[in-house]
Amino acid sequence: MKMARSRLLVGLDVLVAILLAFVQIQIAGNLLKDRPGFAFAFVAACLTATVLAATVAVRRRWPFQALVAALAVWIIAYVTGALWGAYVAVALALYTVAVTEAPRRSLRALAICLAGAPVAVAVDPLHGWVAAAWGTAAAWLLLGGTWFAGRTVRDRRLAALQAERDRAHQILVDERLRIARELHDVVTHGMGLIAVKASIANHIADDRPEEAREALRVIEATSKGALTEMRRLLGVLREPDESALAPSPGAAALPELAERVAAAGVRVELTIGDAYDLPEAVQLTAYRIVQEAVTNVVKHAAPARCQVTITRTATEARIEVTNDGAVVPAVHPNGGGHGLVGMRERVAMYGGVFTAGPRPDGGFTVTATLPHQDRESE
Numbered sequence: 001m002k003m004a005r006s007r008l009l010v011g012l013d014v015l016v017a018i019l020l021a022f023v024q025i026q027i028a029g030n031l032l033k034d035r036p037g038f039a040f041a042f043v044a045a046c047l048t049a050t051v052l053a054a055t056v057a058v059r060r061r062w063p064f065q066a067l068v069a070a071l072a073v074w075i076i077a078y079v080t081g082a083l084w085g086a087y088v089a090v091a092l093a094l095y096t097v098a099v100t101e102a103p104r105r106s107l108r109a110l111a112i113c114l115a116g117a118p119v120a121v122a123v124d125p126l127h128g129w130v131a132a133a134w135g136t137a138a139a140w141l142l143l144g145g146t147w148f149a150g151r152t153v154r155d156r157r158l159a160a161l162q163a164e165r166d167r168a169h170q171i172l173v174d175e176r177l178r179i180a181r182e183l184h185d186v187v188t189h190g191m192g193l194i195a196v197k198a199s200i201a202n203h204i205a206d207d208r209p210e211e212a213r214e215a216l217r218v219i220e221a222t223s224k225g226a227l228t229e230m231r232r233l234l235g236v237l238r239e240p241d242e243s244a245l246a247p248s249p250g251a252a253a254l255p256e257l258a259e260r261v262a263a264a265g266v267r268v269e270l271t272i273g274d275a276y277d278l279p280e281a282v283q284l285t286a287y288r289i290v291q292e293a294v295t296n297v298v299k300h301a302a303p304a305r306c307q308v309t310i311t312r313t314a315t316e317a318r319i320e321v322t323n324d325g326a327v328v329p330a331v332h333p334n335g336g337g338h339g340l341v342g343m344r345e346r347v348a349m350y351g352g353v354f355t356a357g358p359r360p361d362g363g364f365t366v367t368a369t370l371p372h373q374d375r376e377s378e
Contacts, residue, residue: 006060014057020089021053048077052089059096067093067109071116087117087139091146098150099157110147114140168341175342194219250283251275251310254290258308261294265303266323268294275310278317282372285346286310286319292343293321293366301325301364316352317370324363343368 028045055070070093074086094113098106117139201215251272258268275286290308297306304325311318340356343366347354353369 010057010060013060016092017053017056020056021049024049024052024086048073048086052077052086056089056092059093060100063093063096063100064105064109067097067113071113075116087142091142094143095146095150098147099154103151106147106151110143113143113147117143171341172345175345178342194223249287250280251278251286253287254308257287257291257294261298261306266294266297266301266306267304268306268308270308272308272310274312275317278312279372282317282350282370285350285370286317286368288346289319289343289366289368290321292340296340296366297321297323297325297364304363315371317372319366319368319370321366322359322363 025046028049029042051073052070055066055073059066067090070086070090074090077086090113094109097109101109117136197215197219201212201219204215205212254270254272258270261268275283278286290310294306294308297304301323302325304323306321306323309318309320343356344354347368347370350370350372352371354367356366357364359365
């Protein structure tokens with residue numbers, strides 16, 4: 001989209017350049033028709049108008065160079081009397097410099113143009129000093145106005161860019177807070193289980209040592225998992241929220257999610273295998289990734305068919321969500337919409353791999369790989 005807009009603007013510049021050259025050539029023809037040596041003067045005017053038009057056509061690609069060339073041709077045109085109104089091209093090039101260049105650089109460009117205006121007008125051999133003064137004032141007014149307009153556009157663009165960066169940062173912070181609250185439930189559950197098992201082991205250690213050892217094995221496995229989740233939480237801020245007390249959804253909640261989105265026109269086919277045996281935190285992350293991906297399908301591609309596949313190995317869980325509808329979602333310039341930011345952040349906390357993009361045969365695919373420690377090996 002950005003490239004298409006850039007091409008459109010370049011095309012408009014070319015049209016403006018052609019129109020400007022046509023008007024200047026028409027004016028030159030009318031003013032030079034009664035002079036001796038009309039043919040030579042008119043050819044010179046046509047060449048000058050063409051060069052000026054070329055500076056307008058390329059001003060977005062080489063703004064400062066186009067301005068220097070237009071300013072030089074402006075002065076030459078007035079010295080030779082070959083063309084009138086050449087400062088219009090200079091003003092257009094100066095506007096582009098003000099939009100694209102740093103403030104100090106554009107200020108220097110404005111100063112050079114303002115200094116060149118009286119030089120160009122004063123050496124015009126066809127007008128007196130009064131006309132030169134009026135011409136200089138008009139040129140200064142046009143040049144100053146276009147520079148100010150360019151600076152205003154530049155400031156607004158920078159402000160919009162900063163606002164977009166702030167929005168993306170806030171989305172990231174909010175998503176991390178939500179992840180922290182959810183993982184807090186997992187860690188709290190693990191600590192509670194450890195406390196219960198430790199109490200049991202303490203009471204039966206003398207009478208039933210085998211059961212005590214089994215309780216200690218559970219404590220060992222649970223504490224390892226809890227410590228892993230705590231490491232992931234380091235650096236992630238968390239704010240108290242009553243919603244943190246709600247149960248954490250996992251693989252068992254996916255069928256219910258599929259039923260809910262079916263009413264919105266998205267038919268979800270689940271293939272989750274033995275994902276129920278994944279650690280609780282991994283199940284939670286997988287559920288949230290599927291939830292975000294399916295929500296995007298509902299928002300941007302319904303009605304559609306969605307395939308959710310979760311496969312598990314001893315070292316990782318792989319989640320894949322595909323749909324056969326429209327391309328989802330409208331990808332944000334800084335890396336996607338709110339949903340993609342959340343999914344990418346969740347996967348990054350596990351050191352996994354996340355990809356999202358359109359399918360060659362239509363639709364959209366989201367894949368995530370979450371490393372984990374198999375429960376049987378803990």
